[in-house]
Amino acid sequence: MPFLLGKPFNDSQLVRKCLETFYGIGPQHATRILAKFSIFPAAKMGMLPTKTINAVTAELSTMTIETDLRRAVRENISRLRDMGSYRGRRHAMGLPVRGQRTRSQILTARKLNRVERQG
Amino acid sequence: MASQSLNCWRCLARPNISPSSALQLTSLRSFSTTSIRGAPVVKPKQHPGREKGLKASPRIKNKPKEKTGKPPAPGERKAVRKRIVLSNTNAIEVAEMEDLTKEMIDSGLRRAKKPMVHGEQPLEGMVEAPVPERTEEERRMVGKVVGLQGETVDGLRAVEAFKTTQGWGLFRRPGLLLREESVKLTKDMVAAAKEKESMRLVLDGPKQTGKSMMLLQSMANAFVKGWVVINIPEAQEVCNAINDYAAIPGTAPTLWAQPTYTANWLNQIGKANAKILSRIQIKGKYNLPIVIPPKTDLARLCELGTRDPDAAWQVFQVLWSELNQEGERPLLLAMDGLNYTMRESEYRDQENKKIHSHDLAIVQFFLDHLSGSKKLANGGAIIAATSRSHSPISISMELALKQQLEKQTAQKITQRDPFERKYDERVEKALSNVPAVKLGGLSKAEARGLMEYWAESGVLRQRVDEQTVAEKWALAGNGIIGEIQRGALRMRI
Numbered sequence: 001m002p003f004l005l006g007k008p009f010n011d012s013q014l015v016r017k018c019l020e021t022f023y024g025i026g027p028q029h030a031t032r033i034l035a036k037f038s039i040f041p042a043a044k045m046g047m048l049p050t051k052t053i054n055a056v057t058a059e060l061s062t063m064t065i066e067t068d069l070r071r072a073v074r075e076n077i078s079r080l081r082d083m084g085s086y087r088g089r090r091h092a093m094g095l096p097v098r099g100q101r102t103r104s105q106i107l108t109a110r111k112l113n114r115v116e117r118q119g
Numbered sequence: 120m121a122s123q124s125l126n127c128w129r130c131l132a133r134p135n136i137s138p139s140s141a142l143q144l145t146s147l148r149s150f151s152t153t154s155i156r157g158a159p160v161v162k163p164k165q166h167p168g169r170e171k172g173l174k175a176s177p178r179i180k181n182k183p184k185e186k187t188g189k190p191p192a193p194g195e196r197k198a199v200r201k202r203i204v205l206s207n208t209n210a211i212e213v214a215e216m217e218d219l220t221k222e223m224i225d226s227g228l229r230r231a232k233k234p235m236v237h238g239e240q241p242l243e244g245m246v247e248a249p250v251p252e253r254t255e256e257e258r259r260m261v262g263k264v265v266g267l268q269g270e271t272v273d274g275l276r277a278v279e280a281f282k283t284t285q286g287w288g289l290f291r292r293p294g295l296l297l298r299e300e301s302v303k304l305t306k307d308m309v310a311a312a313k314e315k316e317s318m319r320l321v322l323d324g325p326k327q328t329g330k331s332m333m334l335l336q337s338m339a340n341a342f343v344k345g346w347v348v349i350n351i352p353e354a355q356e357v358c359n360a361i362n363d364y365a366a367i368p369g370t371a372p373t374l375w376a377q378p379t380y381t382a383n384w385l386n387q388i389g390k391a392n393a394k395i396l397s398r399i400q401i402k403g404k405y406n407l408p409i410v411i412p413p414k415t416d417l418a419r420l421c422e423l424g425t426r427d428p429d430a431a432w433q434v435f436q437v438l439w440s441e442l443n444q445e446g447e448r449p450l451l452l453a454m455d456g457l458n459y460t461m462r463e464s465e466y467r468d469q470e471n472k473k474i475h476s477h478d479l480a481i482v483q484f485f486l487d488h489l490s491g492s493k494k495l496a497n498g499g500a501i502i503a504a505t506s507r508s509h510s511p512i513s514i515s516m517e518l519a520l521k522q523q524l525e526k527q528t529a530q531k532i533t534q535r536d537p538f539e540r541k542y543d544e545r546v547e548k549a550l551s552n553v554p555a556v557k558l559g560g561l562s563k564a565e566a567r568g569l570m571e572y573w574a575e576s577g578v579l580r581q582r583v584d585e586q587t588v589a590e591k592w593a594l595a596g597n598g599i600i601g602e603i604q605r606g607a608l609r610m611r612i
Contacts, residue, residue, distance in 0.1 A: 035467035
């Protein structure tokens with residue numbers, strides 16, 4: 001049962017997929033990490049030697065992902081709000097920030113735009 | 120509405136409707152004298168099985184199917200997909216089919232001068248009638264199908280020379296059609312071994328023209344003649360990043376090894392050439408991560424390399440240097456799917472840039488020999504076949520092959536397109552001076568010979584005469600062998 005940054009994964013899962021489950025890692029970052037440690041794209045977790053897994057975990061711990069990234073996003077939003085900017089106010093009101101129409105189609109904004117945004 | 124029906128159209132007077140009288144008025148509307156309160160309660164029509172409150176939906180939800188039965192073991196589906204069946208007992212045994220032998224190869228794919236006598240043994244005291252020798256014309260085997268001996272078939276199977284798409288499972292025994300190109304190939308191979316030269320060749324041609332079969336012919340020749348055969352059955356497996364890879368330390372520019380692929384490759388080489396390799400012992404001294412006891416034979420060395428993928432590439436290099444010692448046998452290096460090696464691979468280096476195929480150790484090894492920069496010490500052949508169905512296009516490879524064919528036929532040589540940006544210097548350098556053969560359709564005689572073999576095997580249920588041969592030949596785009604097979608054997612309506 002290999003662990004990446006404390007999260008357990010099955011031996012039969014693709015390494016690339018496992019990396020993308022982390023908040024802040026998508027296809028680009030996953031490819032970069034695989035390339036850095038010479039892991040081929042179709043590799044499964046069970047195929048990696050312990051040395052490589054430790055190296056990948058070390059690499060992940062240097063990146064801003066998961067809680068660090070969520071905190072950074074929230075800090076950015078509260079900074080905008082604190083300085084009284086237009087964008088900050090829109091987040092506080094739960095309305096679209098990027099100049100979209102408000103007559104309709106604002107469900108996503110209402111759901112997601114808030115000061116304590118859930119990443 | 121009740122008020123509408125009771126308006127007077129002449130004077131437009133409207134009745135004064137009070138709530139208490141509304142009920143009475145509605146009863147005036149319906150075609151019944153019974154008051155609403157007295158009428159029996161009519162429930163809305165209910166569909167059977169549907170409860171009140173559920174939305175009527177046109178979809179019928181099926182219960183999820185229960186999975187019964189044992190799922191296949193890991194690797195089972197792949198084994199079934201890649202299984203090669205070489206014999207079919209429903210097909211008829213073709214008695215007159217001769218086997219590919221050393222004598223046949225040495226004489227340039229021609230039959231023996233003296234025909235074998237079939238039939239009963241002569242009685243005692245009787246003298247056999249003298250059997251006339253065959254004429255040159257009768258000796259020619261072009262257009263005939265030649266059988267493969269058991270040992271040859273074992274070697275070819277171990278080296279993955281047979282493909283699942285080739286239709287071997289239709290016949291009693293594996294057989295190869297001999298074409299004009301096969302004769303030339305065989306003669307060149309024999310001459311190269313004799314003079315200890317390296318014969319280099321690229322097999323090109325449209326799809327289904329028999330390039331992989333020609334490669335198989337060369338491998339069959341090599342096995343019969345006792346050469347050592349090293350084959351890369353699919354170059355795409357080397358270049359499309361489905362196997363693990365690792366940088367070889369100490370190489371600049373970085374060379375990349377493929378441990379698992381090399382280990383499997385060593386296994387195949389060891390199994391296919393077991394008879395020859397078990398008789399050659401290691402002579403030199405090498406510094407390897409695995410322990411090799413003295414007097415190990417090369418077959419055992421391959422086994423050791425298979426067991427330890429991390430050391431596999433170094434073991435292969437040891438094997439190669441031992442095979443190239445003085446006095447050893449000729450070698451055949453074969454590869455199918457050259458297109459995949461003439462571009463960037465799907466692997467990425469540590470800077471996330473794609474690795475060029477020529478930086479992969481296996482590919483570099485093969486192409487060094489194909490291009491002629493490295494020679495085989497004891498002679499032999501290096502043959503590569505291109506792939507034309509669902510394969511990447513490498514414009515540099517196309518140009519190089521075109522120029523080569525024009526050079527060989529003394530035509531004007533096509534130059535580079537000055538406006539094209541995607542040429543690849545490394546590819547052009549690798550293929551700059553490699554002889555090429557462009558395979559086309561069969562001749563009518565060859566097609567006839569093949570169809571006669573099919574008819575004798577009981578697989579083709581037609582009379583084989585001028586008309587049917589010409590018909591199949593023409594429908595197959597003037598004799599493209601794969602299309603003849605598709606039309607005659609597979610599409611049986």
